Amino acid sequence: xxxxxxxxxxxxxTPPATGPSAVxxxxxxNLNWLGIVPFALFVTLFLIAPTMKIVLGAFxxxxxxxxxxxxxxxxxxxxxxxxxxxxxxxxxxxxFGALIGFLMAAAMVLGGLPRAIRxxxxxxxxxxxxxxxxxxxxxxxxxxxxxxxxxxxxKTELGINLRMLGFNIxxxxxxxxxxxxxQIPLMILIVTPALDGLKREWREAADCLGASATQYWRMVALxxxxxxxxxxxxxxxxxxxxxxxxxxxxxxxxxxxxxIMLFAQIRGDVLGNPHLGYAMAFGMILITGLANVLYIxxxxxxxxxxx
Numbered sequence: 001x002x003x004x005x006x007x008x009x010x011x012x013x014t015p016p017a018t019g020p021s022a023v024x025x026x027x028x029x030n031l032n033w034l035g036i037v038p039f040a041l042f043v044t045l046f047l048i049a050p051t052m053k054i055v056l057g058a059f060x061x062x063x064x065x066x067x068x069x070x071x072x073x074x075x076x077x078x079x080x081x082x083x084x085x086x087x088x089x090x091x092x093x094x095x096f097g098a099l100i101g102f103l104m105a106a107a108m109v110l111g112g113l114p115r116a117i118r119x120x121x122x123x124x125x126x127x128x129x130x131x132x133x134x135x136x137x138x139x140x141x142x143x144x145x146x147x148x149x150x151x152x153x154x155k156t157e158l159g160i161n162l163r164m165l166g167f168n169i170x171x172x173x174x175x176x177x178x179x180x181x182x183q184i185p186l187m188i189l190i191v192t193p194a195l196d197g198l199k200r201e202w203r204e205a206a207d208c209l210g211a212s213a214t215q216y217w218r219m220v221a222l223x224x225x226x227x228x229x230x231x232x233x234x235x236x237x238x239x240x241x242x243x244x245x246x247x248x249x250x251x252x253x254x255x256x257x258x259x260i261m262l263f264a265q266i267r268g269d270v271l272g273n274p275h276l277g278y279a280m281a282f283g284m285i286l287i288t289g290l291a292n293v294l295y296i297x298x299x300x301x302x303x304x305x306x307x
Contacts, residue, residue, distance in 0.1 A: 057274070060275055071279050074280065078256070083283065085257050093180055097179070097236050102187060102191055124185065127185075130182070144177070169250070178246060231298030248260055
């Protein structure tokens with residue numbers, strides 16, 4: 001018997017491979033990427049390109065030569081004072097916004113409030129967190145301004161004069177209260193999913209071990225929620241620090257904060273040095289960028305616990 005294999009017989013025994021592996025692989029354009037092209041163009045034209053222009057302009061003179069003079073100009077007393085006032089307003093509005101927003105979200109998710117309240121509150125929070133600028137400034141002026149609805153009502157009906165008590169909507173606390181209108185809803189939107197992530201088993205285990213409600217929140221819930229709360233506080237800080245339209249429309253030039261000084265500097269009302277304005281904007285980018293990085297890092301850390 002011959003050891004050689006009959007080619008014809010072998011062909012019948014081992015048919016050619018069929019299936020997906022036999023189909024030639026061809027490089028095809030993934031058309032799904034076309035869906036993000038408008039967004040990528042929008043981000044490039046209105047975020048990345050202006051940011052790069054600001055960064056480069058902060059280190060240039062009017063003739064385009066390199067300099068550190070604009071950065072050194074940030075340490076003048078007036079500009080440092082404007083940064084400090086902006087930081088204090090951002091801290092105050094972030095603290096009260098985070099505190100009130102957390103208590104409202106906790107009452108909605110973990111409290112005994114009716115479930116029918118959640119949908120309207122979340123819808124309102126989604127709208128109010130983006131409500132700013134001239135409409136928001138007008139709303140607070142019409143409510144708490146010198147001739148506002150609440151101001152006049154308190155004075156005529158209850159004999160309470162807000163001006164005599166030291167309150168002025170065009171002041172530090174006036175702008176802080178105005179910022180709370182969008183800070184509190186933003187806190188509710190972000191912290192609600194974290195509260196939903198608290199497992200019932202954790203509370204049951206604490207109860208079985210004899211822990212009180214205070215001990216559960218102090219030893220279990222708050223340590224888990226702390227990264228989310230602190231990260232959201234950083235986001236609220238960046239949100240308030242970068243608010244421009246509301247501050248300008250509400251206070252004009254009566255409050256010396258960075259956005260108002262920046263607007264005046266670029267427009268030429270103060271010294272007519274746009275590159276110093278670029279340096280001021282560069283400082284704002286650094287501060288808000290650090291706050292956003294802190295928020296992202298802490299948010300990623302909290303998500304690992306809540307999965």
